[in-house]
Amino acid sequence: MAPETGTVAEAGEFGVISRVVAGLATVPSTVVGPGDDAAVVATPDGRVVASTDMLVENRHFRRDWSTAEDVGHKAAARAFSDISAMGAVPTALLVAFAAPGTLGLDWVDGVTTGLRAECAHVEAAIVGGDVTAADVVTLGLTALGDLQGRAPVTLAGARVGDVVAVCGRLGWAAAGFAVLGRGFRSPVTVVNAHRRPEPPYFEGPRAAELGATAMTDVSDGLVADLGHVATASGVRLDLRAELIDVPAKLAEVGAALNVDPLVWVLTGGDDYALAATFPAGTDLPAPWRPVGVVSEGEGVRVDGRRWPVGGHEHFR
Incomplete structure (x- = not known):
């Protein structure tokens, strides 16, 4: 995509669309990609896993904190994480994009680069979307996935005696948000965890193969999201603090900000780790x-104690 100055308004709706779709990669599951009235995606399994996610400027991201490429990565990561949490592999992404007419085309290029890179990481493809004008930058994403013959892993299957396990980073994005909120830009590894999460996508399908009885991604906080598993399954989940890893870097940042880092680990969202329950005796790799x-x-x-849920809940 050739670099270009100018704004979204100057390029127009179809000019923006042309920039986004130019040179898009395809994957075998894409039968009909962008450019027609709708996309066609192959479903060898006979079922489609689908999830929709939104990012709104100044609520989910700030342009003075994150680059456009960061936002593209994060948008796709949020959507694909839900697919992984069902035990499926991502196959396709539809992107609805809204922005003020004054937004620079370089920002559109950046967010497209981030979206494409995250898609390439999971071997999925952008297959369509929409563009419109809005007062703030907004992305609406629909992710599709393939169960590959496996049963979906839902929130409702946890059983008494199961082991609760986690996979991926916890608390890092919340710590990064706290650092940015204090006006700092370092430690970079912590700040970047807020800007660009790294969900363990491939562990979702592996958990399903290992016999996971329930699973969720940690988008709103470990306690909050496991609470959904507990409610759906009609059980209680007992966590042990001594088993919950608090990385040294988070402890260091917590000491600097006078925050108990365990609060970030238990209640911080936006890392998109996976939390699942497995039958007792499962050899967890x-x-x-x-x-x-x-x-x-x-x-x-x-x-044994209730922990404040924390995390994030819209309208609360």
């Missing part, structure tokens, strides 16, 4: 790590 057990009762406990 790295990077999965046990953090608790499923018991009779309701809700989530940490060392």
